[in-house]
Amino acid sequence: MAKRAAGRRPGDSGTREAILGAARERFAEQGFRETTMRSVATAADVDPALVHHYFGTKEGLFASAMAFPFNPADVVARMLEQGVDGLGERLVRTLLVTFARLGPANPMIALLRSAVGHPPAAQMLREFLTGAVLDPVATAIEVDRPRLRAELCASQVVGILVAREVVELPELRAADTATLVAAYGPTLQRYLTADL
Amino acid sequence: MAKRAAGRRPGDSGTREAILGAARERFAEQGFRETTMRSVATAADVDPALVHHYFGTKEGLFASAMAFPFNPADVVARMLEQGVDGLGERLVRTLLVTFARLGPANPMIALLRSAVGHPPAAQMLREFLTGAVLDPVATAIEVDRPRLRAELCASQVVGILVAREVVELPELRAADTATLVAAYGPTLQRYLTADL
DNA sequence: CGCAGAATTCAACGGCCAATGAGTTCGGCT
DNA sequence: AGCCGAACTCATTGGCCGTTGAATTCTGCG
Numbered sequence: 178m179a180k181r182a183a184g185r186r187p188g189d190s191g192t193r194e195a196i197l198g199a200a201r202e203r204f205a206e207q208g209f210r211e212t213t214m215r216s217v218a219t220a221a222d223v224d225p226a227l228v229h230h231y232f233g234t235k236e237g238l239f240a241s242a243m244a245f246p247f248n249p250a251d252v253v254a255r256m257l258e259q260g261v262d263g264l265g266e267r268l269v270r271t272l273l274v275t276f277a278r279l280g281p282a283n284p285m286i287a288l289l290r291s292a293v294g295h296p297p298a299a300q301m302l303r304e305f306l307t308g309a310v311l312d313p314v315a316t317a318i319e320v321d322r323p324r325l326r327a328e329l330c331a332s333q334v335v336g337i338l339v340a341r342e343v344v345e346l347p348e349l350r351a352a353d354t355a356t357l358v359a360a361y362g363p364t365l366q367r368y369l370t371a372d373l
Numbered sequence: 374m375a376k377r378a379a380g381r382r383p384g385d386s387g388t389r390e391a392i393l394g395a396a397r398e399r400f401a402e403q404g405f406r407e408t409t410m411r412s413v414a415t416a417a418d419v420d421p422a423l424v425h426h427y428f429g430t431k432e433g434l435f436a437s438a439m440a441f442p443f444n445p446a447d448v449v450a451r452m453l454e455q456g457v458d459g460l461g462e463r464l465v466r467t468l469l470v471t472f473a474r475l476g477p478a479n480p481m482i483a484l485l486r487s488a489v490g491h492p493p494a495a496q497m498l499r500e501f502l503t504g505a506v507l508d509p510v511a512t513a514i515e516v517d518r519p520r521l522r523a524e525l526c527a528s529q530v531v532g533i534l535v536a537r538e539v540v541e542l543p544e545l546r547a548a549d550t551a552t553l554v555a556a557y558g559p560t561l562q563r564y565l566t567a568d569l
Numbered sequence: 570c571g572c573a574g575a576a577t578t579c580a581a582c583g584g585c586c587a588a589t590g591a592g593t594t595c596g597g598c599t
Numbered sequence: 600a601g602c603c604g605a606a607c608t609c610a611t612t613g614g615c616c617g618t619t620g621a622a623t624t625c626t627g628c629g
Contacts, residue, residue, distance in 0.1 A: 207490045208489050208490045210406060210407055210490070211406055211490035211491075289535075290489045290490060292539055292540065293404055293486050293489045293490075293539055294403045294404040294406070294407040294486060294489075295407075299539065299540065299541070302540060303540055303541065303542075306540065306542075311542075322544075324544050325544045325545075325548065325552075328536065328542040328543075328544045328545045329545070329556055329557075331536055331540070331542060332529070332532040332533050332535075332536035332537075332542070332545060333528070333529055333532050333560075334532070335532045335535050335536050335540065336528040336529050336530070336531045336532020336533070336535065336536075337528050337532070339485075339528075339531050339532065339535050340524065340527055340528035340531050340532075341528075343488055343489055343495065344488065344495065344498060344499055344502065344527070344531065345495070345499065346499075346502075346507075346524040346527060346528070347524075348520050348521045348524045349521075349524045349525070349528060352521065356521075356569070359569060360525055360564070360569055361525075363563070364529075364560050364563070367559070367560070368556070373552070373555060373556055
């Protein structure tokens with residue numbers, strides 16, 4: 178275990194981003210409370226004190242790590258532009274594609290895992306869901322009880338995530354995108370537009 | 374804070390059950406890792422060492438606390454006896470009724486919350502789901518891909534729990550049983566018996 | 570070149586936790 | 600009545616964690 182000398186490194190170290198990436202992965206794997214500053218530091222190959230130097234507190238690190246590499250509201254808006262026909266399918270497909278793109282450093286999973294047993298994270302998740310997804314969807318569909326419909330969709334979407342990532346149900350993990358879209362798309366479409 | 378004297382209490386104390394009840398509530402509220410032996414002991418109005426006296430380790434306490442006050446396999450079996458017609462509705466209704474009956478000391482919520490960031494609990498949850506619910510359901514419905522269908526149902530059921538208990542979506546929490554059964558019943562029925 | 574400040578490490582503090590072991594009081598069996 | 604074991608508490612230990620402050624080395628600007 179070669180200890181490194183103290184002091185600044187030469188060149189562009191990109192350490193800050195390395196820490197953020199490591200933090201996102203740890204939070205996504207274990208949630209807020211289980212993730213230790215020390216484990217993030219180790220994963221980023223850095224001293225724990227440096228994490229504090231950059232982000233102040235663990236809460237600060239979490240807040241910084243939860244930023245998406247894209248704007249989720251835009252993604253939702255683009256889906257809504259195409260009208261309400263086939264919206265259910267588009268929602269599922271977008272979700273799955275986005276997940277594949279994010280890989281192991283997935284803020285949504287991190288938020289979801291952290292929300293359990295850490296109320297501030299639960300509130301962040303609720304606010305993200307409400308502001309970026311539920312509100313736009315609820316105003317876009319022109320039917321009765323729009324908010325309840327949006328939350329029904331959210332419950333199925335969250336269920337997909339938890340079933341695959343937390344409970345790790347095998348056939349759901351193994352299923353390909355087409356199968357999942359065919360299964361879940363009509364469910365969401367029904368929640369959005371059918372009679373309840 | 375009146376310190377109690379050491380030594381055995383007179384009469385039937387029922388302390389063991391008090392500890393188990395307190396543990397179930399704490400685990401259901403905060404999950405395994407966030408729950409401390411000390412908080413359980415405090416909630417049961419008892420010294421922390423007594424919890425160890427009864428259950429050995431925290432894992433032991435958790436295992437004991439996760440026992441249901443009824444046999445879930447029986448409940449599932451009774452639902453399956455009535456055939457596959459309306460099975461989706463019966464599943465949702467049973468789930469909701471069972472939840473209302475269990476109140477704040479709910480092993481399913483405890484298991485779900487603990488599964489995040491504590492792999493042994495995740496495995497317990499997976500084994501419970503598989504053995505007590507998914508396997509019986511998958512063998513009872515006589516269709517193609519029974520296992521995938523069962524897991525699709527599980528994903529929606531888990532989604533209901535997480536959306537209401539963890540994310541706390543307001544309209545889902547406020548909705549009455551009839552509304553939820555009308556919304557979710559057909560979804561589950563479709564997962565179980567319709568073409569995919 | 571000189572210097573302010575950023576990047577980085579080290580060592581340490583106080584806090585909380587699970588677990589342990591020894592000691593105290595009581596119930597129940599003989 | 601006597602005693603063994605169960606119920607119960609107290610004090611302590613060792614470990615991990617978040618956070619802090621000082622020390623060291625490098626960069627970039629004037």
